[in-house]
Amino acid sequence: MFETRIHGRGGQGVVTAAEMLSLAAFIEGRFAQAIPSFGSERTGAPVIAYCRIADFRLRTREPVSRPDALIIQDPTLRHVGGIFDGLPSGGYLLINSARPIEMLGIDAHLGHLHRSRVKALNAGQIARSHLGRPLPNTALLGGFAALTGQLALESVLEAIRQTFGGDVGEANVRAAAEAYRQVAAKSRDRRHA
Amino acid sequence: MREQIEGSQAVARTVASCRPDVVCAYPISPQTHIVEALAVLARTGKLGAAQFVNVESEMAALSVAIGASATGARTYTATASQGLLFMAEALYNAAGLGLPIVMTVANRAIGAPINIWNDHSDSISQRDSGWIQLYALDNQHAADLHPVAYRLAEEVSVPVMVCVDGFVLTHAVEPVDLAEPERVDAFLPPFRPRQVLDPADPVTIGAMVGPEAYTEVRYLAHTNAKRALERLPVLAADYAARVDRSVPAIADAYRAVGAETLVIAMGSVVGTLEDTVDELRGEGVGVGALGLVAFRPFPVDVIRAAVAGRERVVVLERAQPTGSTGVIGTEIRAAVPGGPPIHSVVAGLGGRPVTRASLKAVIEAANRGELPELSFMDLDTGLIEAAGSRP
Numbered sequence: 001m002f003e004t005r006i007h008g009r010g011g012q013g014v015v016t017a018a019e020m021l022s023l024a025a026f027i028e029g030r031f032a033q034a035i036p037s038f039g040s041e042r043t044g045a046p047v048i049a050y051c052r053i054a055d056f057r058l059r060t061r062e063p064v065s066r067p068d069a070l071i072i073q074d075p076t077l078r079h080v081g082g083i084f085d086g087l088p089s090g091g092y093l094l095i096n097s098a099r100p101i102e103m104l105g106i107d108a109h110l111g112h113l114h115r116s117r118v119k120a121l122n123a124g125q126i127a128r129s130h131l132g133r134p135l136p137n138t139a140l141l142g143g144f145a146a147l148t149g150q151l152a153l154e155s156v157l158e159a160i161r162q163t164f165g166g167d168v169g170e171a172n173v174r175a176a177a178e179a180y181r182q183v184a185a186k187s188r189d190r191r192h193a
Numbered sequence: 194m195r196e197q198i199e200g201s202q203a204v205a206r207t208v209a210s211c212r213p214d215v216v217c218a219y220p221i222s223p224q225t226h227i228v229e230a231l232a233v234l235a236r237t238g239k240l241g242a243a244q245f246v247n248v249e250s251e252m253a254a255l256s257v258a259i260g261a262s263a264t265g266a267r268t269y270t271a272t273a274s275q276g277l278l279f280m281a282e283a284l285y286n287a288a289g290l291g292l293p294i295v296m297t298v299a300n301r302a303i304g305a306p307i308n309i310w311n312d313h314s315d316s317i318s319q320r321d322s323g324w325i326q327l328y329a330l331d332n333q334h335a336a337d338l339h340p341v342a343y344r345l346a347e348e349v350s351v352p353v354m355v356c357v358d359g360f361v362l363t364h365a366v367e368p369v370d371l372a373e374p375e376r377v378d379a380f381l382p383p384f385r386p387r388q389v390l391d392p393a394d395p396v397t398i399g400a401m402v403g404p405e406a407y408t409e410v411r412y413l414a415h416t417n418a419k420r421a422l423e424r425l426p427v428l429a430a431d432y433a434a435r436v437d438r439s440v441p442a443i444a445d446a447y448r449a450v451g452a453e454t455l456v457i458a459m460g461s462v463v464g465t466l467e468d469t470v471d472e473l474r475g476e477g478v479g480v481g482a483l484g485l486v487a488f489r490p491f492p493v494d495v496i497r498a499a500v501a502g503r504e505r506v507v508v509l510e511r512a513q514p515t516g517s518t519g520v521i522g523t524e525i526r527a528a529v530p531g532g533p534p535i536h537s538v539v540a541g542l543g544g545r546p547v548t549r550a551s552l553k554a555v556i557e558a559a560n561r562g563e564l565p566e567l568s569f570m571d572l573d574t575g576l577i578e579a580a581g582s583r584p
Contacts (some may be wrong), residue, residue, distance in 0.1 A: 019199070019366045026197035026368060034366040038309070059331075059464035061361050062548040 001054040002150050003064040007083055008073030011043040013137035016163065017071070018049035020141055024151045024159035025053040033058045046077060053150060067091060069148055073123070073136050075104065084109040092148050094183075096123040096136045119147050119183055123175075126182075130175040131168075142176030146183035153180045195370045200332035200362040201226030203369040204297055204355075207336040209234050209241070210377040211295075211343050214266035214384075217246035217257040221276040222309045223359035224299035228271055251276035255283040255294075262292035263398060265389035267343065270294065273359055274301035277315045281322070288323025288414070290399050293346030293384070295339060296324075299359040300460065300511075302543040310544020311359040313460065313511035317488075317520050323414060325353040325421055326489040328459040330445060332362055332369050337432065337440045338486075340377050344428045347384050349421045356488075358461040360544070372436045380432050418490040425487060443492045445484040446499065448474055452481030454560055455500065457521065458509035459485045462540070462547045466509070469552040480556055485521070493528045500525065503533045507559050509547070509570075513539045518567045540570040 004021060008014035018034040025032035030053055037048040050064040069092040070084065077083055078095065087093065089112045097104060097120040110118055121143045123136035130139075138160050145156045153176075160176055161169045205227050208216075216235065218228045235245040246261075248254045254270050262268040272280060277298060287294050298316045302308040316326055327342060329335035335357045342353040357363055388396060402410055422443075429442030447467045449455060458466055463484035473480045483499050485492075500506055510519035517523070519537030526535045538555050541547040551571050558564045574584040 015364075022366050023197045031368065032197065032366075036360065036364050038360065038364075058367070060468045060549060061365070061461050061465050062546045065548070 001052055001058075002068045002148075003066065004051045004053075004069045004071065004144070005064045005067035006049045006051070006071040006073065007077050007080075008047055008137070009043075009077070010045045010047050012047075012073045013135055014047040014073060015049045017073070017137035017141060018051040020138070020156070020159040020163050021051040021144070021151070022053070023162060024141075024155040027155045027158050028151065030055055031058055035061065035063070037063060046080065069094070069144065069150075071140050071144060072096060073140060075099075078104060078106050087113070089113065090117070092117045094119050094121060094140060094143050094147055096121060096140060098122045098125060116187065117147070119143065119186065121179055121183060123179060126175050126179050130171050130178070138172035139175040139179035142179035143183040146180045146187065153177065156180075194373075195368050197366060197368055199226065199364060199366050200335055200357065200369075201299075201364065202230050203332050203336040203371060204339065204357065204363075205230030205234060206371055207339045207377070208269050208295075208297075209239060210372060210374040211269070211340055211381055212241050212267065212378070212383070213243050213269040215244050215246060215258070215261035215268045216240065216270070217248050217254050217261070217268075218270045218272065219248050219251045219254045219276060221251070221273050223301055223311070223363045224271045224273040224276070224297065226363060227297055227299065231269075251279040252283060255280040255287060255296075258294045258296075259283060259287050259290065259292055262287070262294050263290065263390045265384065265386040267347075267384040268292075268294045269296070271297040271299065273299040274303055274309075274315045277319060278303065281319065284319055284322040284324060286399070287352045289410075291350035292352055293343070293350055294352040295342045295346055296352065296354050297339075298354050298356045299363045300356050301359040308543040311361050312542045312544070313356070314513075314542075316354055316356045317512035319354075320489055320520065323351070324489065325351050325418075325425075325487070326356055327353065327442070327486055328356045328488060329358070329362060329461070330441065330463045330484050330486070331461060332365060332367055333438070334441065335362055336369055336371060337436065337438075338442075340372070340381050341425075341429045341432050341440060341442060343381055344432070345421060345425055348424060348428070349417055350387070351417065351421055356460065361461045370436070370438065376435050380435050422487065422490045422492060441484065441486050443487045443495050444499065445486065447482040447484070449481030449483060449499065451479060453479040453504040454507065454556060455481050455483055455503045455505075456507045456509065456552075456556060457483045457485055457499075457525065458511075459488060459521070460511060462509060462511070465547055465549055466552055469549045469556070472549065473553060473556060478556070478560065488521070491524050491528070496525055496528045500529045500532055505533050505559050506535045507556060507564070508535060508537050509540045510537050511541050513542060522567075535566070536564045537567045538564070538570050539568070545571065
């Protein structure tokens with residue numbers, strides 16, 4: 001089982017991101033579950049969503065407390081208490097940020113993680129260039145596929161198409177594909193360094 | 194065909210396959226997505242001949258449903274929480290009039306304090322309204338219960354609530370095999386009411402009944418409920434055979450054979466519970482689970498058989514009757530006099546997650562003989578002390 005927790009703000013498509021992740025896994029013939037965790041229902045309020053992927057039927061419904069991967073859609077959430085809770089030493093962290101990971105002041109949370117599994121991705125910028133709006137969720141999903149290797153990029157793109165359809169879907173597909181290339185390239189650079 | 198979809202979508206599309214004549218509902222979280230999905234189906238011509246009636250309140254929603262059903266229309270509505278309470282007067286009328294309305298309750302806590310999250314306080318509060326209550330274990334089950342609910346409702350003339358955990362199920366996206374409409378058609382024939390309100394052939398329904406017959410009316414409703422309990426598993430088995438998967442209708446036992454400790458629960462927490470049972474079985478602990486689906490009518494015989502011979506029973510109560518012990522536990526104690534100790538554990542109120550770790554701790558406490566008759570899972574005693582009270 002691979003468990004992902006996504007943190008973001010109302011209006012950033014946090015819940016939709018978890019749903020698309022589960023859909024991508026379903027497209028690959030795996031079992032998946034996406035669960036939202038709503039706080040007060042308003043734009044800008046912190047939102048959490050979970051996605052579990054497994055090769056067996058999922059039964060548990062509890063929130064993901066020990067995520068294999070953490071996606072942070074809004075960098076301003078990084079100082080919110082508990083956001084990094086439960087991330088194990090083998091876990092992945094993908095954070096939407098224009099600044100490199102070293103400059104985010106979160107080193108205290110990263111000490112136990114493999115450096116190659118931690119990425120800052122300027123998903124807001126990628127989204128702006130493809131969608132005209134800084135909606136980072138689909139770019140982060142492309143980055144997630146490259147970072148974790150849990151899902152093929154094609155499955156993520158198909159999930160995005162099925163979710164949005166039409167021109168909006170294609171623009172989001174381009175954002176996710178570009179994010180995938182950026183994260184994959186960074187990983188290659190590090191391996192070759 | 195299996196799809197990765199939201200629980201609300203699965204319910205709405207299955208309801209559409211049941212070919213309702215009238216759909217009326219007033220939106221309230223977390224039921225909203227179901228009604229929105231049905232509205233989209235209606236607008237895009239995928240709700241057949243159904244009339245989608247906009248109403249101004251839940252009281253109006255159920256009142257329209259009662260009127261529609263009395264004319265012989267297959268009728269659907271959905272609500273949650275305060276919306277169900279607002280319907281309370283009409284709920285008793287729907288049942289008393291024997292109208293086979295099917296209603297999805299997207300289970301949610303009741304205020305005050307206002308809380309939009311999941312527990313069973315809403316439907317449990319209406320346990321004596323005369324409606325049949327079925328609790329969905331997951332979204333596949335939630336979808337499958339609706340055609341069964343219509344068949345049962347129309348056969349025994351009793352309305353049915355299909356209770357689906359709000360957010361936890363209604364907003365969860367997971368694989369659901371939606372029955373092809375033809376299969377639902379083959380199982381669920383058009384509604385043929387025994388009596389209808391028709392201006393061309395007028396009758397009176399719901400006339401006053403005085404002391405000379407009111408008890409008898411209630412007695413007949415009670416015996417009819419027993420008949421519903423007999424027919425429910427038969428109809429569910431019929432539907433299950435047509436869709437080629439199991440559709441538990443009374444209760445669903447899991448690794449219960451030889452279990453000294455039986456944990457009984459309703460709704461989506463049963464999935465988490467089954468994972469916990471596996472974990473404990475792996476450690477050699479003799480524990481099993483019983484997912485209770487039919488809460489009304491209460492399946493006394495099934496409970497009696499399931500509880501017989503156990504050392505102890507733990508009941509997860511997703512609603513708390515203030516000033517009394519748990520609702521389900523009390524029913525089980527009454528069903529099995531002189532039986533094993535029944536421990537009511539109030540769990541998952543107002544959206545608090547029920548975790549495997551907490552379930553494990555509760556079961557282990559029960560096995561050590563340290564669980565009282567009534568307890569509250571994960572009670573934050575610090576919070577209570579901070580509020581100036583003693584836990």
